[in-house]
Amino acid sequence: AQKVTQAQTEISVVEKEDVTLDCVYETRDTTYYLFWYKQPPSGELVFLIRRNSFDEQNEISGRYSWNFQKSTSSFNFTITASQVVDSAVYFCALSEEGAGSYQLTFGKGTKLSVIP
């Protein structure tokens, strides 16, 4: 069965610090997809990134970067020079091709607080 673990329940950082959110996944499929979503205090879920299992290249988007390592089954998310607007709950999620429906299995989320 697929599983996503976000071991960090809550993290607090001071503005401008870098922070890394950890995500470890388990799956038996060879083809799968990993996602990160952001849930700000307003409650909506915002898509950040999708990565398939065959693409291990790291990705950078502005202050955000993602490190995908199949060898350790991890898909970590780093925010550089954090800002107060980054305060949110961040979810890592996994989708397996074998499921057919591409349903998401979410981690329990990491609540990030950026202190001004």
Added chain:
Amino acid sequence: NAGVTQTPKFRVLKTGQSMTLLCAQDMNHEYMYWYRQDPGMGLRLIHYSVGEGTTAKGEVPDGYNVSRLKKQNFLLGLESAAPSQTSVYFCASSYRREGTAYEQYFGPGTRLTVT
């Protein structure tokens, strides 16, 4: 485009009452999903649909029913509400293409309280 909309945004029910949550999407997506979010639990899949007229159970389907009579709508029903169903409910939709998982677009959520 409105994206994914959910009706209602808030609702309070008494134990044993029934209600239907409506999800609508205007992106012509094939896949639609219902999740519930509880504190410290992340989001868990209740039911999903891979196309008009088809539905299937997710991780936590007990106490819920769904219908997808039209491609753009996905209804979630509670026949006899229980306090354990107090939660925030999210609907989501995504494109369908063989061999590829696309990101899911989420609605704003419905906060349901069962007393």
